Amino acid sequence: METLSKICESEESIEPMLIFLGGGNMATALVDGAVKKGFVQKEQIAVTARSEVTLNKWRNKGYMHLSMNNREVLKKFPKALVFIAVKPQARLELFDQIRPLTQVCISLMAGVNLKVLDQELSGCDSSSHQPENPPLLRLHPNIASSIGAGASIISAQPSVSPIVLRVVRSFAECTGLCLPVDEETFDAAGTLAGCTPAWAFTMIEGLSDGGVLSGVPRYLSTQLVAQAVMGAAKLVLESGEHPGALKDKVCSPGGTTIAGIQQLEARGVRSGFIEAVRAANERAKAMTKKE
Numbered sequence: 001m002e003t004l005s006k007i008c009e010s011e012e013s014i015e016p017m018l019i020f021l022g023g024g025n026m027a028t029a030l031v032d033g034a035v036k037k038g039f040v041q042k043e044q045i046a047v048t049a050r051s052e053v054t055l056n057k058w059r060n061k062g063y064m065h066l067s068m069n070n071r072e073v074l075k076k077f078p079k080a081l082v083f084i085a086v087k088p089q090a091r092l093e094l095f096d097q098i099r100p101l102t103q104v105c106i107s108l109m110a111g112v113n114l115k116v117l118d119q120e121l122s123g124c125d126s127s128s129h130q131p132e133n134p135p136l137l138r139l140h141p142n143i144a145s146s147i148g149a150g151a152s153i154i155s156a157q158p159s160v161s162p163i164v165l166r167v168v169r170s171f172a173e174c175t176g177l178c179l180p181v182d183e184e185t186f187d188a189a190g191t192l193a194g195c196t197p198a199w200a201f202t203m204i205e206g207l208s209d210g211g212v213l214s215g216v217p218r219y220l221s222t223q224l225v226a227q228a229v230m231g232a233a234k235l236v237l238e239s240g241e242h243p244g245a246l247k248d249k250v251c252s253p254g255g256t257t258i259a260g261i262q263q264l265e266a267r268g269v270r271s272g273f274i275e276a277v278r279a280a281n282e283r284a285k286a287m288t289k290k291e
Ligand SMILES: NC(=O)c1ccc[n+]([C@@H]2O[C@H](COP(=O)([O-])OP(=O)(O)OC[C@H]3O[C@@H](n4cnc5c(N)ncnc54)[C@H](OP(=O)(O)O)[C@@H]3O)[C@@H](O)[C@H]2O)c1
Pocket: 021, 022, 023, 024, 025, 026, 027, 048, 049, 050, 051, 052, 054, 070, 084, 085, 086, 087, 088, 090, 093, 094, 108, 109, 110, 140, 141, 142, 143, 194
């Protein structure tokens, strides 16, 4: 498999080193996955955090480039790729500490688009002349990245080189699927991938309740439903067939499955899903505006 070192061999402007500004849940999930797959070695990772408690968690797992001083780490690895892995509300304080940033920067922050990121990193408002930032990318993982089954999206400014794109995408693919998305679609796609696990948990719980009502013990019911949902998702991804066509294949005329589908349709399940996605997007937009 491709490794960070191998991809970086032919590119002098970057070194095979990844810096994570913020060492919380998402940084941990992504780095653990990439180390497990052999894409990076622990000595190729540097992590910063606000607290020693967090850094100690990394230290105990064998990581050695750990610091509470963001500027110092950036200075130590001037050609590394820098991931911004703090919560969006902590970013302005962080940007004040790291400006002017010279390394290629990949933001994991939900709801902060590339234009806003560019402006904020440069420290100027939109009306004034902006000093040049390094190339910027966004990567949006989801909760299942922590078990190697993530649905991530990536977008990049035109100035990002193909090699950098390859590095970031290969890194994200260590923890699941990673698809390129244009900036206009990014927030909607990120909301969809980010919220779907919770909607699927609700569906699994409901179907499992149905199993229990029919006499199936809870443990068995939940295991069977979860596995069936995973299998159905795999069939969609691996066959490339339309989900509607796959559904038709399971519905025999006058059979059990179509009887259940009729009940789901009578209760507006499909339109419920559509409305859930719309509501989540509206909420995401309102939250970004309020900031
Ligand atoms: N979690 C998800 O499912 C998910 C999905 C998509 C995108 N994201 C994005 O990923 C980012 C990280 O989320 P998370 O869930 O990993 O958050 P988290 O667990 O709260 O981690 C945030 C980390 O940032 C550190 N930090 C805060 N201010 C800092 C500073 N000035 N310098 C250095 N480190 C600083 C914190 O340090 P301490 O630990 O010492 O407090 C903590 O380690 C967010 O922007 C979020 O929008 C998350």
